[in-house]
Amino acid sequence: MKARLEAYAIEAGFASMGICRPDAVPELPDRLRTFIDAGMHGQMGWLADRMHWRADPAALWPEAKSVIMLAETYTPQHDPMAVLAEPDRAAISVYAQNKDYHDVVKKRLKKVGRWLIEQAPEAEIKVFVDTAPVMEKPLAQAAGLGWQGKHTNLLSRDLGNWFFLGAIFTTLDFEPDAPQVSHCGSCTACLDVCPTGAFPLPYRLDARRCISYLTIEHRGPVDPDLRARMGNRIYGCDDCLAVCPWNKFAVAGRDARLAARDDLIAPPLAELAALDDAGFRARFSGSPIKRIGRDRFVRNVAYAIGNSGDPRLIAAVSPLLDDPDPAVADAAHWAMSRLKED
Known part of the structure; x- marks a missing residue:
């Protein structure tokens, strides 16, 4: 059986x-x-x-x-x-x-x-x-x-x-398989690449510093020191996964529904900043991104714009300065101050 x-x-x-x-x-x-x-x-x-x-x-x-x-x-x-080298575009977890x-x-x-x-x-x-x-x-x-x-x-x-x-x-009683043991050895690639230092020790994650947590689970404003380290990551973070040497054995996915949509691999930040609630729901229908709602999503986009160093994005973030959501408005003001400094 x-x-x-x-x-x-x-x-x-x-x-x-x-x-x-x-x-x-x-x-x-x-x-x-x-x-x-x-x-x-x-x-x-x-x-x-x-x-x-x-x-x-x-x-x-x-x-x-x-x-x-x-x-x-x-x-x-x-x-x-690759998208991390394009500061005017958004990095969305795979x-x-x-x-x-x-x-x-x-x-x-x-x-x-x-x-x-x-x-x-x-x-x-x-x-x-x-x-x-x-x-x-x-x-x-x-x-x-x-x-x-x-x-x-x-x-x-x-x-x-x-x-x-x-x-x-x-309730069926199957013969269990043998458990696996760690094969990480002395490698620390995943720990070293983390932008926010979310790993206080190997095999231990402090979610409060993890970009995946900050962009998806955290409500309200993000600590200014951490938002400056988020770069253009607006939903999740794949850095620690992407650098793992064991990915040389990675197997291709078999379900086309899990393959990346072209418009979500590296979408322009300016385009995402303009989304209202209806536009957000339409764009992310059937996506896990829909769960966090427009406000948290656009808050993240504003942080990314602030980290872009691109003054051309001032026009994209300006309409958010008076956003009804306090966290979005705060993120927009922070982004504007960063861009004007640059």
Whole structure:
């Protein structure tokens, strides 16, 4: 059954599969508690609120006996760091350059889950894709899919680090796979490249300094010192992923819905700054970017304009000086002062 399940999962579009027990990572509660107690989760209160489930997958669904972890690749076909040399254009994280992966991966998980129930009608399943209190990365390491690198993302010797994770909890009792161990060695490329110094130690991330957190999860104005380091990154950051040497083994993505849209690889900042709420919703319909809303998005665009050093963008940021959203207006004034200095 396990071999046939893996064959079907690969046929359905996943790149890799592994299985672990729900209690395969007994150190999870202590690791998560250390992270929360240090305040490194920032404004992500939901991490603390549901910590009893997140720290103990067995408590999330006590009847589950196996966790099937699946990887789906989204490897970019372009250099994701090339846009950083174009300060008048926006850098958008690769994973957000097309359809929302939550929808794409969840549909594929359900397809695999339906097949499993057809083979074993007595089975019960629950599927999760990054929206439930599930620690996917530690579970994926326990299931042998890869290991959490020094940048805390999952790495694989077969896939690199450009892949999404999905989980199927089931009442079926599968033989677990052997867990992976770290193969990072002495490499510190991911730590060294971080623009904001978000890694106080290898394998530890302080989300409060991470550009992905700042552009997506953080509400209100960003600390001036950090916004100056964000460059033209307006939604997420791929630097630590992009420099990983294990990407020489990266596997091309198979789903066209996860391939980058041409208009989102390096869009002009001036164009994005002009988006009102309706324009924002239309442009990012079906995209994960839509979740943060127009105001937070345009706030990020204004920071990028302030970091551009390009006085031609004064015309683009000027209309935002009186924006109804206080964080957008603050970002616009900051950008204007930076551009006038230049």
